[in-house]
Amino acid sequence: MNFKKLLLIPVLSAALCQPALAERIQIDKVVATVNDGVVLQSEVDQIVNRVKEQANQQGTELPSDKVLRIQATDKLIDETLILQLANRMGLTISDAHLDQTLANIAKEQGGTIVDLRNSIEAAGDSFQAYREEVRKEITVGQVKRSAVDRRVYISPQEIENLNKILAQQTGQSEEYNIGHILIKIESKANPEEIEEARERAENVIKFLNEGKEFKRIAIASSGGANALDGGQLGWMGINEMPTLFAEAIKGKKKDELVGPLRSGAGFHIVKVQDVRGREIVETVEVRSRHILLEPSIILSEEKARDMLAGFVKDLRAGKADFAELAKEHSQDPGSALKGGEYDWTDPTTYVPAFRDTLLSLEQDEISEPFRSNFGWHIVQLLDKRVADKTEQAKMNRAHQLLFRRKFKEESFKWMREMREQAHVEVLENK
Missing domain, CATH: 3.10.50.40 (Chitinase A; domain 3)
Incomplete structure (x- = not known):
């Protein structure tokens, strides 16, 4: 047996693999360390290439590649710090939450999740990788909001002052x-x-x-x-x-x-x-009352629905009083003691099933039993009106403008504090 020939095969194989291994390491080299995490060159390149592609489509002029790489590296460092905080918080985004977000993205583009997947894969990208990128974005957004929201304080006086300024600006056209x-x-x-x-x-x-x-x-x-x-x-x-x-x-x-x-x-x-020359904001408001039954081990779905159907029959025949039935049977603690009644409310604040059923009713009409995520309901529309919300809309606008400005300021401060407390080392130029 030729032992020299046998020994030569693994040596030769190792030699042939070395350039490929060296090349892979070169592609995925570490450009920054963030506490116990790293930022890879391939991640930086992915962001830079994406920015270039978007700029090319929009005809936008970009700075040098060096500047783009620095900005991409900073973005990834910040993202890594936030994801590390999310991990410490135990924050995870469920598949159901992720799927709902993807469905919303697809809907905004006029299609379904299947259409979204086909579009991404047609461009040569991985849909699974896209899903995880979206999951990461949701996580970063939630961590940032939970950390920064509580740092933002807006006083009633600030809102009033800004509202006066906005009124003076828009008032010129009234x-x-x-x-x-x-x-x-x-x-x-x-x-x-x-x-x-x-x-x-x-x-x-x-x-x-x-x-x-x-x-x-x-x-x-x-x-x-x-x-x-x-x-x-x-x-x-x-x-x-x-x-x-x-x-x-x-x-x-x-x-x-x-x-x-x-x-x-x-x-x-x-x-x-x-x-x-004035913007008028009007909102439909409704006054209603309802009875809620929550299915359980004792009360099945069918029995809850049948009980409510019996209530509807008696109410329409004048054999029962809605308020008394609500006080005795409704499992909504917020309204049961008030005879199931809700005061004037914008119906869009209700869950979809309740909102849609309520808006389909005529005044004093009682619905058939229907299911929401809370349980089985019957609802009666007591009254409907159009409310002028112009002033409230103006105050809301002033609050939103102040919040967005302060949120940006506080986000920057919070991120800077995170950087100062972390061990971050950029290795790209070393």
Whole structure:
């Protein structure tokens, strides 16, 4: 037997494998250490290539590759620190949560998860790798929110101040169609004459609230310069109005009456006949009551549904009282003691099954039994209205603007503190 020949085979095999092994190590070399974790060159390259591809599609000019690599490395270091914190917190993203997120992504693109998978694989990428990348992004987002949200404080005064600034900016485009009635007071009028003029002004407002035509009342009662024109002052912005009017009219809605406003000339009554250039936010609100039964070992799904079906039959026949049934049987502790009743609420805040059933009902109608993730329900629509949420929407907008700004500031501070407390070493240039 030729022992030299046998020994030569593994030696030769090892020699042939060395260049390939060296090449693999070169591709995946460590560019940074982050506590007990590492950032690999291949991860940096993946981000850089992705940025280049997006820039190429959008026709965007990029900085040098060196700058891109530095930015990508910083991003990966931050991400690694956050994922390490998530691991210490015991935070995990379930497959169900991940699948729901992927379904939402696919829906935004006008397709299904299958379409999303086909699109990713058609581009030569791994769908499984994409799933894990999305899982990582969800994890990073949740850790950041839980850590940074509690660092953000916004006072009511900050919201009010910003809302005033925003109102001044948007108020420039708001215009009001104004009707004006003046109940004149002579310059030498005594207190009795002034009081008499005030009473006349109050009577004019009473007539207008009863539905009397504004122009006719103005022609008959007004001492203003535009009386013969029915008191019509036309369209004007806040800055074009007399200060007395501007302060009282700003923010008022169409058909609102303002006054009587006292000036040296007398008592003014102003009607906002129309408004333009203003964003109006209206929301449908509902008042309802319901009975909830939660299936259990004792109460099966079928029995819960059948019990509620019996309640519906008795209620429609007038043989039972909804409030009494709710107090006796409903397992919703928040509403049972109130006869199952919910106060005026935006229905979009309810779970989909409850919301959709409620909005399908006519006033006073009682639903058939239906299932939500809480259990089996019947619900009755008591009333419906359209609520003006314009002011609330403005306050919400101011809060969101402040929150986004402060969240960015606090995120930067939090990340810097994380870096300072961690052992991070960049090796790329060593």
